[in-house]
Amino acid sequence: MREFHYRRPARVSDALALLGTDPGARPLAGGTNLVDLMKTGVERPALLVDLRDLPLDRIEATPDGGLRIGATATNSDLAAHPDVRRRYPALAQAVLAGASGQVRIMATVGGNLLQRTRCGYFTAPATTTACNKRAPGSGCAAIAGEHRNHAVLGATEHCVAVHPSDMAVALTAFDATVTYETADGTGELPLAGLYRPVGGTPHLETALPTGALITGVVLPPAPVAAASRYRKVRERASYAFAIGSLAAALDVRDGTVRDVRLAFGAVASHPWRARRAERALTGGPADATAFAAAADAELAAARPLPHNGHKLPLLRTLAVAVLTELAQEAAR
């Protein structure tokens, strides 16, 4: 591990000044991803700016009926929050489906959004293999190698890694906005716009300006989210990353879909909002045939690799199962 300086500012302005002046500075939140990657040499910050003392950990209802979640709120506090459990249950479920109790208590919302991929070539201690994300221009070892859990949507020949967050999938389904600050002022991005398309530059992952600090996430009011669910398929029952996951919300009246939200996880370099499927369903019947057709419409753009084609039937089955459950519950 490279040697580094450490600061723990008490004010956001002081943190921004530190992040804005030293190009080697990185925010330290829970450290559950950053410290891990520093141990393997993937991350080599010169200065860690510890966010622990900043007043950014509140979770509060907004006047319009949405929710404002501070960037340093922990994953476990988010999942336990009464408003999240009542109004955005899929978000609570997504967070609870991630990692372990210990990790969730340490991990923060901002850090969860910016965690790096778990692609084994990227996280490996030695840089002997090609990885464009780690060494731009070196190639991508995963494409001809181990890629069982890599992307089926939106990838390019430069990188096929997936974003591993569960939480971000539910936030994407509910149209969350990310707020940030730099030494020059404040800004915001729709969560869907936080992650840059892979293109030919997989090492450039976010649209945040240099030196930016995520201050929070804002969820707009979404009555449909009250009937929502997150389901994650993994290789063991708990404490494992997703092979595929789905956040879904459904508003059905008299058998007709009034509103629907769908986002897939572990399929692309960012959470995948399934807008094509949403459009196919809205205004139509809420039955298994329609759910399957909508999933197929979304997955028509998929380009599976030789060893991850299993994700497609898995995602289709997941969509049909979860939407059918939500439709049945609505009919009760």
Added chain:
Amino acid sequence: MTAPTSSVITLHINGEPHTLTVDHRTTLLDALRERLGLTGTKKGCDHGQCGACTVLLDGRRALACLQLAVATEGRAVTTVEGVADGDRLHPVQQAFLELDGYQCGYCTPGQICSALAVLEEHAAGWPSAVTADLRPEAGPPALTDDEIRERMSGNLCRCAAYPAIVRAVARAAQERPGESGTVAA
């Protein structure tokens, strides 16, 4: 004068202050084991994947292998060495002992610290991934074996002493003050 990549810090561990100079790269786990002689906390994977290094930070469980020592200043650390009340074992420890909640014992300090926190989290009403009804009105779910398995899933056991670990946590849950004893298996 200390080099700028190290700091003099005071760690509060099991109620005792310890002042030491740490290279910023030092994890809490290495500070405990290598610098302070508190070897109860174990190193399994060193990457957040096994739970052997679980300690309590301000009463909540955390992985000491991913926690930098310098970032632990001002927080109360409880390690397995601080769980008993003198010679009197904590009910969670007693349950592990009586129900054989281990074989080689390597994962046990982490299991015990984790179990202590699981009981607190459950009492505070925190749901888990297997909780069927998340609505806060539904109240805390019964601490069934499935709930215990899910909540303890961050602690791996190479000896696979899992059935006895679940029994030990269930026993300790039943013995909580005010517990009717009808919940656990």
